[in-house]
Amino acid sequence: MQHVLVIGAGTMGTVHASSYAKMENVELAGIVDIRKQIGGPLAAKLNTNYFTSFEEAVTQLPRIDVIDVCLPTYLHKKYVLKAADLGKHVICEKPLARTKEDAKEMISYCKEKGVKLFVGHVLRFFPEYVKAKEIIDKNEIGKPAMARTTRGGIFPTAWNDWYADYKNSGGLVLDMIIHDIDFLRWCFGDVKRVYAKSVLGRSFNRIDYALLTLRFENGMIAHVEGTWAHEGFSTYLEIAGDNGIIEFDSKKEKSIYAQIRQKENGGGVAVPSSPLKENPYYQELAHFMECIENDCEPIVSAEDAFKAVEISLAALESIETGKVVEIKPSLTHA
Amino acid sequence: MKLGIISFAHMHAYSYARALQDLDGVELCGISDENEARGREAAAKFGVTYFADYNALLSEDIDAVIVTSENVNHHKHVLAAAKAGKHVLCEKPLGTTLEEMKEMVNVCRENGVKLQTAFPVRFNTSIQQGKKIIEEGKLGRIIAMKGTNRGTNPGGWFVIKSLSGGGAVMDHTVHVVDIMRWFMNAEVTEVYAEAGQFFSDQIDDCGLLTMEFDNGVFATLDCSWSRNKAYPTWGDVTLEVIGTEGTIFIDAFGQKLNVYSDSSGANWHYWGDDMDAGLVKDFIECIKEDREPSITGEDGLKAVEVALAAYKAAEQKSPVKLTILK
Structure with a gap:
């Protein structure tokens, strides 16, 4: 039985805490958030303890095995290091860090302290993406040549509007399409070079949009689109091989389409969805718990998370310099 | 208005030919093709005369040609048409080198014929x-x-x-x-x-x-x-x-x-x-109305x-x- 403390009660903290609360062999020990009006009700709803600070939680709770860091990106390092200092295993939301140096330090620090570090690259637990990888691995589409991914929707609003602060969030390239970057690396191996464009430096308020070109070591080419310029969240995945094509468009692949008639104001709003019994976040966290219980390697390692940060930052460098950025192998397993 | 088609190397020639025949007051008069079998077959299909030599087609009493040859042959076909005083609708890509495309644009201008690039989209x-x-x-x-x-x-x-x-x-x-x-x-x-x-x-x-x-x-x-x-x-x-x-x-x-x-x-x-029908209709209208083509040779060149x-x-x-x- 693992006792988990969740730090941060924002969107991701809420999803993580709710998942732990449902797990039979996991104890949600508590939730930390500096915002009483947000952390308090969530803790009450999930029948767990609420704390206004990390220090308060770790001194008051009798037992913590795992600390799950669901904070804005620029705060990840501080709290991952604090957790490691206490000898607790760490789960950290993606992206692992805002810089490569921080990411590297977090990985080696956790190793030194003998604690496991897991990073929430949850796309590896989304069934449509898992299935796509299975199909590629079974050689059903032949040798992959071109991949296209899309991810995005409206500009995210969160605590202190931290997403809008590029210095803190890295914008959508580091925060969001890092999911697709990690997925593509999982399927096709390491990336050789990156070229990218985005609205960064073109001064549009609360719109972010980026188009990346990745060339992989194996020769294949990927187009990665990230958008905080659309309405409604959606994702797209296409992989063309020399013997077939995989296509997935979340806007089209809906399994239930509800349209509730409104008594007043005329028409109702259509709500399409694609429900699953266990959401991918639950699957991801259950997998991390299992890795702790059984001392085994996770589907996505901290080194994978580092590489995803490295590629995302290379894209940001390309956006800023207008140049092609080569990725050189830089993380050696200590 | 009378038109010819130079080469059926590009498959778009077939839909352009059909589009021409669907237009009132427009006559597809001849087809030339260096590939005789392909040219004769197309000529038979559309019920028009086959010319082995495109210069022979160009010396007929026609107003314009559609050039749908292999990309590298656009240059010679467009130049020959322009010099024969025929307006040209040229399949994309307009050419394969900047020098050739500039020459195509210039020669058409010098000879007072219209050059339209076929961008049907x-x-x-x-x-x-x-x-x-x-x-x-x-x-x-x-x-x-x-x-x-x-x-x-x-x-x-x-x-x-x-x-x-x-x-x-x-x-x-x-x-x-x-x-x-x-x-x-x-x-x-x-x-x-x-x-x-x-x-x-x-x-x-x-x-x-x-x-x-x-x-x-x-x-x-x-x-x-x-x-x-x-x-x-x-x-x-x-x-x-x-x-x-x-x-x-x-x-x-x-x-x-x-x-x-x-x-x-x-x-x-x-x-x-x-x-494709829209493109061909527009080309015919630009000749009839004697206006600048809606998609010029320069447009083709820039792409x-x-x-x-x-x-x-x-x-x-x-x-x-x-x-x-x-």
Whole structure:
């Protein structure tokens, strides 16, 4: 039985805490958030303890095995290091860090302290993406040549509007399409070079949009689109091989389409969805718990998370310099 | 009005010929083709005279020709037509080198004939609707565009560089680049591209371009021949436009029936308006009204310039700035 403390009660903290609360062999020990009006009700709803600070939680709770860091990106390092200092295993939301140096330090620090570090690259637990990888691995589409991914929707609003602060969030390239970057690396191996464009430096308020070109070591080419310029969240995945094509468009692949008639104001709003019994976040966290219980390697390692940060930052460098950025192998397993 | 067609090397010749025959007051008079069997067959199909020598066709009493030969032959065919005083609708890509295309534009101007580049996508009704939405300012200021023009490896002369001038990047860059230029009235200033050969060992069959425009807009374009045999259609033309006030997504061939046949498999059948007919009709009208073609030789040249820059960028692995602007 693992006792988990969740730090941060924002969107991701809420999803993580709710998942732990449902797990039979996991104890949600508590939730930390500096915002009483947000952390308090969530803790009450999930029948767990609420704390206004990390220090308060770790001194008051009798037992913590795992600390799950669901904070804005620029705060990840501080709290991952604090957790490691206490000898607790760490789960950290993606992206692992805002810089490569921080990411590297977090990985080696956790190793030194003998604690496991897991990073929430949850796309590896989304069934449509898992299935796509299975199909590629079974050689059903032949040798992959071109991949296209899309991810995005409206500009995210969160605590202190931290997403809008590029210095803190890295914008959508580091925060969001890092999911697709990690997925593509999982399927096709390491990336050789990156070229990218985005609205960064073109001064549009609360719109972010980026188009990346990745060339992989194996020769294949990927187009990665990230958008905080659309309405409604959606994702797209296409992989063309020399013997077939995989296509997935979340806007089209809906399994239930509800349209509730409104008594007043005329028409109702259509709500399409694609429900699953266990959401991918639950699957991801259950997998991390299992890795702790059984001392085994996770589907996505901290080194994978580092590489995803490295590629995302290379894209940001390309956006800023207008140049092609080569990725050189830089993380050696200590 | 009387027209001829020079070469049926490009399959679009067939739909252009049909479009000509559907127009009132327009007569398709002759077909020339260096490939005699193909030329005779086409001439028989459309019930017109076959000319082994295109100069013989050009000496007939015709007003204009459509040039649908292999890419590298556009130059000689357009020049011969211009010198014979015939207006020309030339298949895309207009040419394979900048020098040749400049000469084509100049010789047509000197001889007082119209040169129109065949970019039929401008006559796709959904594309036209998209342009209208942009011009009405509904998207605010345009920020970025994302296009695709994928296809199936056409084989034949398309994959022989000495006839086509290039593979997928040459074949499928120009349509959507032309639409981007047309939508924004802006020019490409810089191009980067990754290109590769994945589906055959003959010629480039995959390409992904990134472009900067002189109005501060950036765009990407996937021009790959990446549609396989089992895919329900030959390819696509799509364009996403991101603006400060909204976005539009155009799937130019999205008007389709999904057909599942035990004999022919899964297929998408397009039922939208015929853009090739729109192109040919416009060409005829521009001659009748004696106006500037709606898609000029310069438009054709500028689109090919982007494709040529893409090859250079892919080879040197760094972006290429375009120098001849406006």
